[in-house]
Amino acid sequence: MTEPIIAVRGLRKSYGDLTVLDGLDLDVERGQVVALLGPNGAGKTTTVRILATLLAADGGTATVAGHDVRTDPGAVRAAISLTGQYAAVDDLLTGEENLRLMARLSHLPADERRTRPARLLELFGLTDAARRPVKTYSGGMRRRLDLAASLLSRPQVLVLDEPTTGLDPRSRGDLWDVIRAVVAAGTTVLLTTQYLEEADQLADRVVVIDHGRVIAQGTPAQLKAGVGAAYVEVVTAAGTERIETDGSLDDVARILSGLDAREVESWQVRTPTLDDVFLTLTGRPADETADRAADDATPVLQETR
Amino acid sequence: MTALDLTPRVASSGPTTSDTLALVGRCLRRSTRQLDTLLLAVALPVMLLLMFVYVFGGAISAGMAHASYVDFVVPGIVLLTAGYGASSTAVDVANDITGGIMDRFRSMPIRSTGVVTGHVVASLARNALSTGLVIAVALLIGFDAGASFGGWVAALGLVALYVLAMTWIAVAIGISASGPEAASGFTFVILFVPYVSSAFVPVDSMPSVLESIARWNPVTPVADSVRALLLGHTPATSTVLAALAWCVGLLVVGRVSAGLLFRRAR
CATH class of the missing domain: 3.40.50.300 (P-loop containing nucleotide triphosphate hydrolases)
Structure with missing residues (x-):
């Protein structure tokens, strides 16, 4: 080498x-x-x-x-x-x-x-x-x-x-x-x-x-791979839930069909951010950029009602 | 058009005189692009000259031995302008540093002090222009320069030395300033320094405290020497030596501290 x-x-x-x-x-x-x-x-x-x-x-x-x-x-x-x-x-x-x-x-x-x-x-x-x-x-x-x-x-x-x-x-x-x-x-x-x-x-x-x-x-x-792939973020009255997905249409459809439309306030498919990498690697958020990284999380699909 | 070649190459690393010439060219070009600044640097001295001669001149010369105030005040205007023109170098240098272009120059295979040399040469050129204009207008309104060719050379040489010294002080201030705004504060200080000197009125006409300050003001021996030379008189040797000592002293202080600050900025 x-x-x-x-x-x-x-x-x-x-x-x-x-x-x-x-x-x-x-x-x-x-x-x-x-x-x-x-x-x-x-x-x-x-x-x-x-x-x-x-x-x-x-x-x-x-x-x-x-x-x-x-x-x-x-x-x-x-x-x-x-x-x-x-x-x-x-x-x-x-x-x-x-x-x-x-x-x-x-x-x-x-x-x-x-x-x-x-x-x-x-x-x-x-x-x-x-x-x-x-x-x-x-x-x-x-x-x-x-x-x-x-x-x-x-x-x-x-x-x-x-x-x-x-x-x-x-x-x-x-x-x-x-x-x-x-x-x-x-x-x-x-x-x-x-x-x-x-x-x-x-x-x-x-x-x-x-x-x-x-x-x-x-x-x-x-x-x-260490952070996990994309995930579906689901917000209900009970709180925010993250469900891992491989990001394919079939997989996202499977996850969404399992949700109760009356309970879900909003949902979106997100890809891992710098913040997620940090959270996984250090067990804490990348504090200085936490706000910014949250904004940068790329919404692939989004629906809010 | 063939494709753009992006293949890596090894640059020749040796700094050359051509680098410095390119950087001088950059600063001269910049000077011509800042039309407002350039006009101010050229128009302000002429306006000051006319104001001092026609507005204040009558009242001031009533109490003076000089036959005509314009003969007295020309060196003062020249030095005021020169100091002001030189001090704007502080803003230019501070701009280069905060704008990031200094980082680019310093990461290139050149002697990065050439960037500063460019500003210094441009300052000399701008001042040559404004000084020439002030003297031309002064001659038109009756400045009675009795200087021989040698006297002119000596007077302009001393002005150039003063400009060089003020420019290097300005460079040092520009490097240490937190930004262009802070650096521009310096130009105002420099603009007022000549007032408490023999540039516009004889020092013995001032209250005693101001008189002692004015006698120690570096502008006083320089103004006195330039005035005597331009009028065709022989300045006192001690005055010329004081003027030279101040200019060379300030030049060395400015040059050395600029060099140290430049290196410490790493």
Whole structure:
């Protein structure tokens, strides 16, 4: 087996009394997509910032593409591209000017420096907006331009920090398609997310972190198997009941036919959420995001009366 | 059009002068896009000059030895403008940091201080424009500059040094500020510093407490030196040395603390 392209051992970081990373280990194989899944404050962004050489760890080691982030940050930067939580583009420049600037700073060969910006604008559907200042862009357009800037340099490792937070479902789907294309070309992707569905859609392997440590990892299927598949949530005067289902029409119909229509106040078919994963793994809800995760539970079928 | 190549490659990691030039280009371009800010930076000094000369000038020069107030006040306006123009760099730098683009630059294979260099060069360019305009208008309304070519070079050189020092202080403030709003507070402080100096009135006309503050104000020796040079007089050596010491001192403090803060931000 070849050397992992990202290798993290015992990573520690704290701010005063607050421990953010508490001995985090992480391996990412070349060409893999690994999702760091966890609630706010779990240490996802801190991990990403250390790997992108933006932040120095207090302890432990981390190498990216064979280079130590502490001793050889320049070589690490040559191998990665970072897309952070905020669209890191210049508001006053046009989309095209932003990409031209980044192309130059990425040290692309002269011919690619000329041709790549226009092609990436096209790939992300920004050709019509190319000559407009970025401050006139919508949130989704800014995120796409940001990702386009990250892809200019053809990085070996693409680091995405909550790439689709705040995007509408369609933009999210579009972004996923681009990430899949990048992966198909051989790029390694490390992404952080609060959405189990996103990890499920993109990742070969999911690493669940909480309080700065890895608490579980595996393929999305393995993780969800531990949580249980979809369930039918039934609200009656007596309370809320969860009935597990494989999600098929036959199975849901069987469960619904067993219910007494006069007692049921509302019902819906739900898929497991980050909250469910946390509940199963830790025996407690992912407190910081409990409210949000509840909102994100994807109602597949719904009827309320 | 052939398919977009997404195959990973290894970038050359060495930082180059071309990076810094690209970042300077970015900041110059930004300056031309902020038309309101640019107009303010250019129009405000001219308006201040006209106001000081025509509104206050009559009353002020009645008590002064100077033949004409415009001859006295030009260096004051130039330094006020320069300080204000330089201090807006604090807002630009703070914007880069909170907006996230600094993180992108810092994760690229470039020397990230080039980002700051870009802002510093743009500040110098903006100030050259506004200073030139103030002097041009001053000459039109009767500023009697008796300076030789050498005097002009020395005076403008000193102004440039002052701008550079204020810009680097502004960079340090921009890095340590919690955001652009906090950083913009600094521009107001800088806007008022020249008033308690010899920039607009002679210091011996002030109450004694203010007079001692004004004598220690770095703007005073710089304004006195620039004034003497532009009028074709020879400034006192001690005044020029004080002006140079202040400018170089502030420049070093700004440059070093900006460097330390930049690194600590990791």
